Every structure is written in C-alpha cells, then in structure tokens.
Amino acid sequence: MADKHKHKSKYTADRGIPGAFEGETVTRRRFMTGSANVAGIVAAGAFTLPALAFALGPIFKEEPHRWETIGLVGDFPENNYVSVVVTITTGVGEVGKTTAYVRRRNPAIDTDRYDLKTPYIAISSRCAHVGCPVRWVDAAERFVCPCHGGVYDLLGRRVSGPPQRPLDRFPTRVRGEYVHLYTGRFSVNSQLRRFSPRDPGEPLDGIGQYLYPSRPSVRKP
Amino acid sequence: MPSALKAPPPRPGEANGGVTSADRAKEAGITVVDWVDERTSLSGATRWILFRKVPKGTNWFYTLGSATLFAFLSQAVTGVFLAMFYRPDAAGGAYESIRNITDNVFLGQFVRGMHLWGASVMVVLVFLHMARTFLWGAYKYPRELNWVIGVVLLILTLVMALTGYLLPFDQRAYWATVVANNITATGPLIGPYLGDFLRGGPEFGATTLSRFYSIHMLLVPGLIAALIGAHLYLVTKLGTTAPPWLKPDEPSTLSEAEV
Numbered sequence: 001m002a003d004k005h006k007h008k009s010k011y012t013a014d015r016g017i018p019g020a021f022e023g024e025t026v027t028r029r030r031f032m033t034g035s036a037n038v039a040g041i042v043a044a045g046a047f048t049l050p051a052l053a054f055a056l057g058p059i060f061k062e063e064p065h066r067w068e069t070i071g072l073v074g075d076f077p078e079n080n081y082v083s084v085v086v087t088i089t090t091g092v093g094e095v096g097k098t099t100a101y102v103r104r105r106n107p108a109i110d111t112d113r114y115d116l117k118t119p120y121i122a123i124s125s126r127c128a129h130v131g132c133p134v135r136w137v138d139a140a141e142r143f144v145c146p147c148h149g150g151v152y153d154l155l156g157r158r159v160s161g162p163p164q165r166p167l168d169r170f171p172t173r174v175r176g177e178y179v180h181l182y183t184g185r186f187s188v189n190s191q192l193r194r195f196s197p198r199d200p201g202e203p204l205d206g207i208g209q210y211l212y213p214s215r216p217s218v219r220k221p
Numbered sequence: 222m223p224s225a226l227k228a229p230p231p232r233p234g235e236a237n238g239g240v241t242s243a244d245r246a247k248e249a250g251i252t253v254v255d256w257v258d259e260r261t262s263l264s265g266a267t268r269w270i271l272f273r274k275v276p277k278g279t280n281w282f283y284t285l286g287s288a289t290l291f292a293f294l295s296q297a298v299t300g301v302f303l304a305m306f307y308r309p310d311a312a313g314g315a316y317e318s319i320r321n322i323t324d325n326v327f328l329g330q331f332v333r334g335m336h337l338w339g340a341s342v343m344v345v346l347v348f349l350h351m352a353r354t355f356l357w358g359a360y361k362y363p364r365e366l367n368w369v370i371g372v373v374l375l376i377l378t379l380v381m382a383l384t385g386y387l388l389p390f391d392q393r394a395y396w397a398t399v400v401a402n403n404i405t406a407t408g409p410l411i412g413p414y415l416g417d418f419l420r421g422g423p424e425f426g427a428t429t430l431s432r433f434y435s436i437h438m439l440l441v442p443g444l445i446a447a448l449i450g451a452h453l454y455l456v457t458k459l460g461t462t463a464p465p466w467l468k469p470d471e472p473s474t475l476s477e478a479e480v
Contacts, residue, residue: 058421058428059414089426093312095395096426131403132396147400197423199406199416211409217423 060216063089065184070102072177076120078106079154081136083125086170088183099125100170100181101136101143109155112192122170123156124185128163131200143167157190164203165189171221184221196220269457276463282357283461285350290449292343296381297442299336307388309434311427315390340382347378359462367455370448377445384437387430398433399425 012020012027020027070084081101089096101123105115115121123143125133132147142159143152151159156167166189171182185197189204196219198204202212214220226242258264275283306326308318322329351371354360360368387398402425406416421428 056418059417061422063423089424091312092427095311096424130400132400147396199413200403201407202413212407212413213410215413215417215423217417 058217062219063184063217065182065221067173067180067182069178070100070122070181071179073174073179076102076104076179078104080138081123083136084122084181086181086183099133101125102172102179102181114188114192114194118172119174120172120179120181121155122172122181124168124170126168126185126200128158128165128167128200129161134167155192156188157192164201164208165198165205166192168197182221184218186220194220270453273457273460275461276467278464278467279461280464282353285346285353286456289343289346289350290453292339292346293445293449295339296336296343297446299332299339300438300442302332303336304438307434309388309431311390311430315388315430319389319391340385344378344382347375351375356465357462358465361462364455364459364462367452367459370452370455374445374448374452377441377448381437381441381445384433384441387433388437390430395425398429402429 009015010025012024013022017027065088068086070086071082076082081103083099083101085097086100087096088098103121105119105121110121125135125143127134127145127147127150129145129148129150132145134143134145134150134152136142137144141154143150143156145151145161145163148162150161150163152163152167153159156169158164158166165187168185168187170185173180173182187195187198187204189195189209193204195204195209196214198212198214202208204212226245303322306318306322306329308314310318319333322333324330354368354371383398383401386401387394402416402419405419406412408415417423419429419432420426421432
C-alpha cells in the first residue's frame, strides 16, 4: 500500500526513475517527446490552416454587384417581356453574363407591396429548379425551361414542373431616361415575398427558408 | 575491342578460356540488382507482392481490379500530357486550348480521346470490380476495411468524373456543372455553403474553373494514388477470396495405410 502511494508521487525522484532531478515532476524524456509532438503539430498547422482558410474564404466573401444600364424607360412594355443581357460576374467574358426579362410594372397585376418600390419587373432567366436558362414564350405567356420542363407564369410563379419556387428577380431603378438593373438577384417565395438570394432548387415556403439559410457571400439587395 | 573487355588468356589446364564477355554482362546485371537489394531488401517485398498463393478457382473476374488500376494509370499519363497544353481560363482560353489540342497538337485528338473515353471505362470498371467483390462475398471478414477503402475510391473516381467534365468548357460542360453545383446546394443546412465552396463564390466565375482544375489534377489524383496503395497492401496482406461456388475440401480421413 505504501509502495503504491510512493509510486504515484508527482516527483520523478520519488517514483524511482533513473536520473531524476530533485523537484522534477516530468521526466526530461517525456518533456522532449511532448515538445517534439507540439512542434510537429504547430508546423503542420502553420501550412494547413492558411491553406484551409484560403480554400474556404470564398464562402465568406461577398460578391460585388453594381447598377447596370439596360435601356430607356420607353423600351419596356407592361404586359410583355424584353430580354436584356447583363454581366453578373466581371472578368470572365461570356460566362459572367446572364439574361434577364424586363417589363414595366403593371399596377393591375404587380400588386404585391414589395413590387411598389420597383418601377420595372426584372426576372432572372435562371430556372429555380437546377439553374438552366429559361426563355419567355410570348404566345403562351409562360417562361419555359428546356432542361426538365419547368413552366412559370407572367409573374415568374411556378405553373408546372419541378421548380420549388418562383424565378428570382433583379432590383431596378430609373435614373433620368434610363432604366438601371442591379446585378445582385433576390429570391421570392410563392407569395412573392422577398428573400436574400438562394441557389436554385432551394424552396422558400414553410420550413424551406430555414433549411436553406442565407449565406454571407450574397445579401438581399 | 578495348583490352579491358577482352577475355583473359586461358590459364594452363583450362579448356576454353573461362569467362566470356557475355558472362560478364550477365554478371554485371546481377551485381546491380544485388547492390540495390542489399540496400533495400526489395526482393522480399517483390516476392511478397507478386508470388502470392491464390485460391483454387481464381479466374478472369479477378483481373477487374488490375484493369481498373491500369485505367487509372492510363488516365494519369494522358492527363499529364493534356495538362501541358490545357489552360484553365474561363474567359475563353480553356475552350480554345482544348480546340488547339484536338485540332493542332500532334496526336492531341488521340490522347484527349483516350482521356475522355478512358474516364468512362474507369467508372464502368470500378463498378464491375465492385459487383464482383459484392457477388463473391469478398467484402466479408477480414476484408471489410478494403471494401471501405474501395468505396472511398469509387467516390473519388466520381469526383474526378465530375470535375473533369467541366474542363472542356463548352456549353455542355458549363451547364452540366451549373446543374451539378445547384444539386449540391440543395442539401439542407450545409448545402448552400457547399455550393459556394465548390463554385468559389455565389456565382459561377473564373475561380470555379481553376478550382475544378486543381481538384481534378492535384488533389484527388494524389488521394486516389495513396488509397490504391493502401488497397493493394491489404489485398496482398489478406489474399483474395475463393469463388463462392468452391466448397472447402472435406477433411481427409486417414487411410489405414497412413496409420
């Protein structure tokens, strides 16, 4: 019993370890092993953590957007869409461009209170299913997606097919005679309530807005 | 012939001069191998890997793993040479560099074709190899870990297929990647962040292509090579399984004469 107690002493000298110093609690061998391990972890972390942060950085960086002139105030009718090409991402040529469908706000149909502040309705051509480009079919008054058959009405609300929510929109404003479009989208749910932009395929009704949270890289314009 | 290489004159009593230069050449080869082996003991490892006992009934289905390995090696070699001409430039350079490989580079169309079709061949072979392992019951004790490594290799192979699909940067590549990315983003809670991570931002941009290129040619090939090493080590360590239709031999009864 006494031996066991002696063995548990915090002093290496009491534990009978060869070469122990007076008052020493950790053997030099053990201390050296620990230091080498810590040095290895620090050295590995010194290149792993910056590399990881470098790879993960874009998640937290907000994409810059700006107002782009898309035409004159008289260019856009109330009941039909005019397509405009805007540059969402600069510096990558054609890849950074996308098509938006624009019409003047029609007080008879654009009754949602969020539309009142927007003089022009600009619908993103990015399908809300998995992101293929929809086109406006004039005769049917529908947006139609070529990939999986998503169909949307004049307001961009889903009529049929797999999409989970209406088409995204762009903010617009009028400056003098010119119509400006802000290149940052916003998403809407089936009641056309505005949300910060979500990727396609992410529903915004009910629990959807919580399952697919807003991201730091995009903000509600 | 230099005098050093000439056979020494026959010693008295020897019949035909003894050592010829052919014998010396043979001896030189053996000496080099011996020199390396003495310092590495590689001959033991080689014997361990290559001269294993295999079960009775081993047949052509057992070559599917090697076939997958050679498909990977083919992808690696052709990929290295394609990378010498490819430019991951989203503003049009990527597409042009692929067109240059196909139209101008000597054998470029052939090498690119090997890489393109070889990718499909590799995926098909991986699944056949997996089916063989499953149907033979070769994933059972003690080979479960090798099955797990194999599943990780399958996922990495599919990551290679996905990231490689974008690189030609034509309409099909672009839209397929947009769709794949958006499908990734539909995972609840972390999906949106995963989508941003893959794209390198909220929109498809210049970083997306270079990201996919880097994952395709640096990150995943290294992981695959390392895991193939582990996979093969376990195969040699544990041996292969006999086909399921082979029953173990009945314990032989001792005959009267043997007693």
